Amino acid sequence: MFSIGQLSKRTGVKIPTIRYYEQLGLIDEPERSEGNQRRYTKEGLSRLSFIRHSRDLGFSVEDIRGLLELSQHPEKPCLDAHSIAAQHLQDVQSRIAKLRRLERELKRITKCDAGNVATCAVIETLADHGLCETEH
Amino acid sequence: MFSIGQLSKRTGVKIPTIRYYEQLGLIDEPERSEGNQRRYTKEGLSRLSFIRHSRDLGFSVEDIRGLLELSQHPEKPCLDAHSIAAQHLQDVQSRIAKLRRLERELKRITKCDAGNVATCAVIETLADHGLCETEH
DNA sequence: TATAATTCCTCTAGCAACTAGAGCTTCAAG
DNA sequence: CTTGAAGCTCTAGTTGCTAGAGGAATTATA
Numbered sequence: 001m002f003s004i005g006q007l008s009k010r011t012g013v014k015i016p017t018i019r020y021y022e023q024l025g026l027i028d029e030p031e032r033s034e035g036n037q038r039r040y041t042k043e044g045l046s047r048l049s050f051i052r053h054s055r056d057l058g059f060s061v062e063d064i065r066g067l068l069e070l071s072q073h074p075e076k077p078c079l080d081a082h083s084i085a086a087q088h089l090q091d092v093q094s095r096i097a098k099l100r101r102l103e104r105e106l107k108r109i110t111k112c113d114a115g116n117v118a119t120c121a122v123i124e125t126l127a128d129h130g131l132c133e134t135e136h
Numbered sequence: 137m138f139s140i141g142q143l144s145k146r147t148g149v150k151i152p153t154i155r156y157y158e159q160l161g162l163i164d165e166p167e168r169s170e171g172n173q174r175r176y177t178k179e180g181l182s183r184l185s186f187i188r189h190s191r192d193l194g195f196s197v198e199d200i201r202g203l204l205e206l207s208q209h210p211e212k213p214c215l216d217a218h219s220i221a222a223q224h225l226q227d228v229q230s231r232i233a234k235l236r237r238l239e240r241e242l243k244r245i246t247k248c249d250a251g252n253v254a255t256c257a258v259i260e261t262l263a264d265h266g267l268c269e270t271e272h
Numbered sequence: 273t274a275t276a277a278t279t280c281c282t283c284t285a286g287c288a289a290c291t292a293g294a295g296c297t298t299c300a301a302g
Numbered sequence: 303c304t305t306g307a308a309g310c311t312c313t314a315g316t317t318g319c320t321a322g323a324g325g326a327a328t329t330a331t332a
Contacts, residue, residue: 033309071262099235
């Protein structure tokens, strides 16, 4: 049996976040001590680890809900898990693409070597989209 | 003079968002018609375009506050503008790096060709961080 | 000019995914 | 048995908007 603090240390999930996940229904309400404090089992620990790891990989809470549900049913086909993951991969890739366009633009405008705001490329570019090289 | 709707169309900023920016103090309160509707000038238009463009480039509202302030003072040195932009560039680059690590991991785990959840690499990897190749 | 359609107003509340703090209770070590 | 750490609930704040209610003003059409 773990207290919420021990669970937090073992998983790296902050205490208020654990309670928040409980509220969302991502984790079950654990048993309580006589004094009403949460007491977790190993199951609770591994479920929370799963959640933590999924969040680290950028899955949304709703995605995780689906993945958790699947993980409880080992006999089911795992197509759903794959499509959630594949969709997420696409999201990540398009975010990367978008950030790269930004990066290019920012690199370009920060090259400005003007001394003051009147002729500064950063300010000028922000004021006028027409000065941009790429879409964004 | 533009109505809020016209301003919205010209800048691509949605109407509630314009009012929200006003609330934040990013744009000045405009004059009003007799019937209390907002009426904007060209100044209002270009200020909002500046904001829109900066948001598109991913600057935070607080960054934009600084950049706007600077843009009002053409005689000032533009070091501050550069440091805001350079800092933002760094943020973007580190986000890219992080997403790339995720991408690699996701690519790897979605290669799984198992038929059911029991042996599915996606589920398995999420449950056990030890199976990951890279840090995240 | 009358009426209808559209736009605008303010205000409140909701989204994601937490985080922080107040004020109080329980637990564990010495 | 005391004391300090850790836990409890509840509310509110974060960022950057977006949605909806209920009503007033403006514009277009007949």
